[in-house]
Amino acid sequence: MIDLKHLREDPERFRLGARRKGIAADVDGALALDARRRELLTEMEALRAEQNRLSKEAGLRIGSLMGEAKKADPARKGAIEAELNDLRSKPAALKDRIQSLEKLVAEIDPRLDAMLLEIPQPPDADVPVGDGPEQNVEIRRWSPSGFDPSVSFEKQRGFRPRSHIELAKMHGLVDFERGVRIAGARSYLLLGDGMLLHQA
Template sequence: MIDLRLLREDPDRVRASQRARGEDVTLVDSLLSADERRRSSGVRFDELRAEQKQLGKLIPKASPEERAELLGRAEQLKSDVKAADAEQDEAKAETDRLLLQLGNLVHPDVPVGGEEDFVELETHGTIRDFGAEGFEPKDHLELGTLLGAIDVERGAKVSGSRFYFLTGVGALLELALVNAALAQATAAGFTPMLTPALVRPQSMAGTGFLGQAAADVYHLDKDDLYLVGTSEVPLAAYHMDEIIDADKLPLRYAGFSPCFRREAGSHGKDTRGIFRVHQFDKVEMFSYVDPADSEAEHKRLLEWEKQWLTSLELPFRVIDVATGDLGSSAARKYDCEAWIPTQGKFRELTSTSDCTEFQSRRLSIRMRDEKKIRPLATLNGTLCAVPRTIVAILENHQQADGSVRVPEVLRPYLGGREVLEPVAK
């Protein structure tokens, strides 16, 4: 959540942020009104309680005539204090409810617009000309079938659409990717983490996934637990309700977890293969930093993502995501999109977001700096979303006979294997 003090001091900035996101601008005025009511009712409650306490001191000293009048006033005050307390609680609840609906303040340099209004910042690698090589590229599902690596038919039979099995070299390729990604993260100073896949409501809400993204989340009603769509959630909640000394920052974690998404609103999109699925594994970077260092840390996370994709020898571009496509927690987000040959376009493979103090305020995570306690900043960055990375590797490194060349960085994790060979015609 944002700082209420900032809202009071500069409501136009908050309105501009809401407008850029394509969100309800009137929410700002409703929140200002609720906050004013909360503050005034609090003042009223404090004044009545002070009078009540003062009266309590006067009654024992009063004459019989005065005592009767004071007791009458005390009875009225008791009723007034109770009503003021109820009004204060109601106003606070309304303020909190509205505050949780408000997205993070977008960074002033973020391009304004929707999904297609991003700004391309840079490109890396060379897109292969398969025509010049004399063959038509196969898509990842055809290649995965030839390699005995992907089975979506049995995935659908067992679990339904958008589920799959990784088999044989497909399973080994996932493990190679995960181990290589964690090795890079560990070398960069991240603490590797295996995180819970089920979290409590306060963890999910605290990271901002029960707002606009709630329709994409799986909820277990009987247990009131949520299946995470990213290990960002448990990693963000890891230090919930804690105060961290400034000299321990930055704290960096690399979480590996299964991820679950309903893919709400994606009907008819990417229905072939394993690009958009309901369950997948992912290695996620997460940082806790001083807010003054969040922009620099955001660039560091992006550099680690670029290093990873470069090591996989994939052509990709980096985009500055537009305001309407940020997600409620992010002030700014960069995506790295790999080239997918059979689609003839770049598709998102990794993403990194600067959430500033938005999540830490909701999760009550603070830093202690020179005896001052204040919220810190959180950032996240996908290092390896496994199925999409497999898609990009298979399609970009395929050969005319249906085999796939293994990027050098993965070979130590695949027993030195340089090529994945077809097992089926």
């Protein structure tokens, strides 16, 4: 997946790169979705700061009003209760708005990730532009001296090369059977030098 920071800084590079690769990528759509997400996050942070400020101020005010309510006459007590309810409801309203914004961000995130996965990394400037593999340019080919790539390895060297699985079993680096018995299908145990190599 491409880095959003790089996409924001140089969207034209990604547009051109997608065109050069022949991929229809919605760079502008991804940028618009990212801008919307950033707006929502900014609003959420501002609301959280406001909620914290109100909670702190309300806590002090609620404490003093509770003390007044104990000593107040019935007429004043009703006004104090109304003010207490108002002080308690403001942070709750902010909390509801924050939760709705979090929900919107949670809906945007997977859509944005999907769009970013469709935008390819721009190719290097030296890469030739072509419509398909037919236009690829072979720069060089290498093989050991005396090796003919058109003839199979087994015919040239007289033996079949072993796979990494065969080599690992042969050298006691891995145990597939025990791994499957212990943890299920596609599991294996690393043994001895295999474990040390894995931790290197």
